Amino acid sequence: MSTLILAEHEGGALRPATLNVVAAATQIGNDVTLLVAGSGSDAVAQAASSLAGVTKVLHADDAAYENELAENLADLVMTIANDYEHILFAATASGKNVMPRVAAMLDVPGISDITEVQSADTFVRPIYAGNAMATVKSSDARKVITVRTTSFEAGAETGGSASVETLAATAASEKVSFIGQELSQSDRPELTSARVVVSGGRGMQDGENFKMLDEIAEKLNAAVGASRAAVDAGFVPNEYQVGQTGKVVAPDLYIAVGISGAIQHLAGMKDSKVIAAINKDEEAPIFQVADYGLVADLFDALPELSKGLDG
Amino acid sequence: MKVLVAVKRVLDYNVKARVKADKSGIELANVKMSMNPFDEIAVEEALRIKEAGNAEEVIAVSIGPSQSQETIRTALAMGADRGILIETEEELQPLVIAKLLKHVVEKESPGLVIVGKQAIDDDSNQTGQMLSAMTGWAQATFASKVEFEGDALKVTREVDSGLESIKVAMPAVITTDLRLNEPRYAKLPNIMKAKKKPLETIPVADTGVTTTTGLSVVEVNEPEQRQAGVIVSDVSELVDKLKNEAKVI
Ligand SMILES: Cc1cc2nc3c(=O)[nH]c(=O)nc-3n(C[C@H](O)[C@H](O)[C@H](O)COP(=O)(O)OP(=O)(O)OC[C@H]3O[C@@H](n4cnc5c(N)ncnc54)[C@H](O)[C@@H]3O)c2cc1C
Numbered sequence A: 001m002s003t004l005i006l007a008e009h010e011g012g013a014l015r016p017a018t019l020n021v022v023a024a025a026t027q028i029g030n031d032v033t034l035l036v037a038g039s040g041s042d043a044v045a046q047a048a049s050s051l052a053g054v055t056k057v058l059h060a061d062d063a064a065y066e067n068e069l070a071e072n073l074a075d076l077v078m079t080i081a082n083d084y085e086h087i088l089f090a091a092t093a094s095g096k097n098v099m100p101r102v103a104a105m106l107d108v109p110g111i112s113d114i115t116e117v118q119s120a121d122t123f124v125r126p127i128y129a130g131n132a133m134a135t136v137k138s139s140d141a142r143k144v145i146t147v148r149t150t151s152f153e154a155g156a157e158t159g160g161s162a163s164v165e166t167l168a169a170t171a172a173s174e175k176v177s178f179i180g181q182e183l184s185q186s187d188r189p190e191l192t193s194a195r196v197v198v199s200g201g202r203g204m205q206d207g208e209n210f211k212m213l214d215e216i217a218e219k220l221n222a223a224v225g226a227s228r229a230a231v232d233a234g235f236v237p238n239e240y241q242v243g244q245t246g247k248v249v250a251p252d253l254y255i256a257v258g259i260s261g262a263i264q265h266l267a268g269m270k271d272s273k274v275i276a277a278i279n280k281d282e283e284a285p286i287f288q289v290a291d292y293g294l295v296a297d298l299f300d301a302l303p304e305l306s307k308g309l310d311g
Numbered sequence B: 001m002k003v004l005v006a007v008k009r010v011l012d013y014n015v016k017a018r019v020k021a022d023k024s025g026i027e028l029a030n031v032k033m034s035m036n037p038f039d040e041i042a043v044e045e046a047l048r049i050k051e052a053g054n055a056e057e058v059i060a061v062s063i064g065p066s067q068s069q070e071t072i073r074t075a076l077a078m079g080a081d082r083g084i085l086i087e088t089e090e091e092l093q094p095l096v097i098a099k100l101l102k103h104v105v106e107k108e109s110p111g112l113v114i115v116g117k118q119a120i121d122d123d124s125n126q127t128g129q130m131l132s133a134m135t136g137w138a139q140a141t142f143a144s145k146v147e148f149e150g151d152a153l154k155v156t157r158e159v160d161s162g163l164e165s166i167k168v169a170m171p172a173v174i175t176t177d178l179r180l181n182e183p184r185y186a187k188l189p190n191i192m193k194a195k196k197k198p199l200e201t202i203p204v205a206d207t208g209v210t211t212t213t214g215l216s217v218v219e220v221n222e223p224e225q226r227q228a229g230v231i232v233s234d235v236s237e238l239v240d241k242l243k244n245e246a247k248v249i
């Protein structure tokens, strides 16, 4: 039996998340087919065919797949679903949107956000904001899964030489259409795959002050993240949110500034290799997970830190 | 038009989950339970739609043990018109929940179903998408804004790179994200009134939906704990440790 992965891509390139999903598929152990669905996506299909561990690329090119509408992607996956034992998606906004549709259409439970492959039918996934880890076993013929990307070391981008086959497109849904997007512009690395993340919380007080974090992020080639409180208050846009219900990150270094460390925030960053925290309250729970804690006013500490990084 | 909202009774978000000693699950005896926060947002949105004149009735549905009546009563106190409890002692998976919601959808024929994007206990983020696939209705997940445009909806969605907007035909399934609205608190007189609002209970067996699936929980374990580190005395010590001890910058 084989494993099918729905590849994610944008701007003509694979998203890094797909490499992590390939790594999870490799652990399951069967042949790996990558499904590339897009519009004008030949370059992506080519890139997919050279990923290490991928044996086949199925390429469906049609306007229906341009904007990752869940209805259209799920319908496409369903045309080939019965050839696969495992169907994997990244646990991204896009993957989470599509996976449950496919599971429902196959009448099997979805398995969300796996962090470990114990065997071809047994997986570990966090529940209760990562305060517990559930080991789940599927006896279904098809296992439909999203993969937590930070739990699987990205596979290599080269080394494979998969065949690329064309897959017939399905009809676009008439019930849903794409209107537009408001993507925030940033030259910073992508949050979920950055090696260093600098995050700000309610303690930052306003969006203007996030410039202090940008400055530090610039020096560390880091991504900038935030707590829910900072997003809700409008300091930064929604895609900055790290946590149980935002993005999960696990960089080499996570610096939490003016963040108290609520369970929901910890759920999104406690697998970081090294955690540093700056908070003026020595009782803040963030210090219980921080390798290096600095009890200080961030408005004093950040300018100093920025200067310290120059030296 | 009727709007159906799904409300789940979950461990309160302020309570830290504890794994049972026998690893069978989470300790839920004698702990505070509340409405899933995303479902409060769902109820609030349904009420605003009704208040704007776009719906006549808001129906709150919960699936769970008899105590889930309290969760439904909370929705009624916020302003929902009536409640439906599908009663079961079993912990059900999103696939089964979606089938049970579909059962209610067939009975009530709402124009819109609003559910949370994620239950904060199982963290599945599946039910709304599954219900959409099962009903064949359009899906608008992770909504941060919902606008009526004739018999369609414009929904702004929170995605990984920012916001996007889609247009969906009705009937549709919406799942709520955190920024959709700020849920109201139930006022005391409304809590009293809610006690008199209709609440129908349907035993799960009467729905004809099979509640078991091929997915089972083998065991539930504590996550690995992080050891607390050191408190540094100043910024220069922090920089030094990050550079020379942790070697991450
Ligand atoms: C359903 C649900 C989902 C949620 N999902 C998420 C999620 O995904 N991610 C998330 O982050 N949260 C999430 N939350 C919210 C979470 O519970 C907390 O409310 C939130 O994380 C708090 O953010 P904060 O730490 O920035 O704010 P606060 O808790 O208010 O902490 C601010 C901190 O800044 C410190 N501070 C203030 N001023 C200064 C200063 N000048 N110098 C230094 N330190 C200072 C304070 O001491 C304090 O510790 C969720 C909540 C719910 C109910």
Ligand SMILES: Nc1ncnc2c1ncn2[C@@H]1O[C@H](COP(=O)(O)O)[C@@H](O)[C@H]1O
Pocket (backbone or CB within 6 Å): B006, B007, B008, B009, B036, B038, B039, B042, B061, B062, B063, B064, B094, B097, B114, B115, B116, B117, B118, B119, B120, B122, B123, B124, B125, B126, B127, B128
């Ligand atoms: N037992 C339940 N009763 C009512 N609604 C539920 C139940 N389980 C899930 N839901 C709804 O589905 C949403 C997503 O849940 P989940 O897919 O489990 O993360 C929740 O926010 C609820 O709106």
